[in-house]
Amino acid sequence: MFDDKDSWSDFCSSQLILIKKMLISLGVGERLREERERLGKNQTDFGASAGVSRGTQKAYELESSSPDIRYLSGLQELGVDVHYVLTGSRVDTDLNNLSDVEMAVLGHLRQMAEADRNVLLRTASAFAGAASLEGAKGHN
Template sequence: MGVAVGDRLREERARLGLNQEAFAQLGGITRNTQGSYEKGERNADSVYLCAVAKAGVDVLYVLTGARLLRAVEGLGEAEEQLIRQFRTLSDYDQKAVHRIVDAMSEVTRLSAVAK
């Protein structure tokens, strides 16, 4: 894991708004180990990477510098941000977002039909 990987890991942690201690807990490691990952002194293992991926980290980006959603789905930055934020919501809140978007989509559809 080079310095660039550590920098991207730190960037993802900051994007999620977490300090090293909280982020380390998500990954099942100590704050000191998190710091060594971010400095490029140690390599993260697959257990850690899977754990932080579940918390919303784009592991492909951390490892390669290429954003997963953008690369796979051709999403723009704003769309990618919405998806990342959506994935951090509880199931209840995700269902509420679906209801809101469905209602907005229906209004748009009816407006287009009325024209």
């Protein structure tokens, strides 16, 4: 809250810091460190590979600063699971691990017209949303 004891610039600065911290998802820094260590890099080398200084890398890992899109794109090129860093969940992108059902669905998908693919995507999204709601109800 702004009062007479604070200058306007101090107040604005403190509000910007608060907003910036709100934009950083909890755990991003820890997951970023995990990925850095998984790749066997120190903060200096990892940061340089993604286009930032060691200090910036450290700030990202401490969650005192939020990474930008150029940095995240650089991480992607290094083999970092950016989806995991940002969300905390890993996505299995290894096509060799597809089940028979997944392979069949993918095969049919590739044979469909674009409009039909979009219908299938909306349908799959609706089913997935309903499943996650049912899962949430089961935990309450």
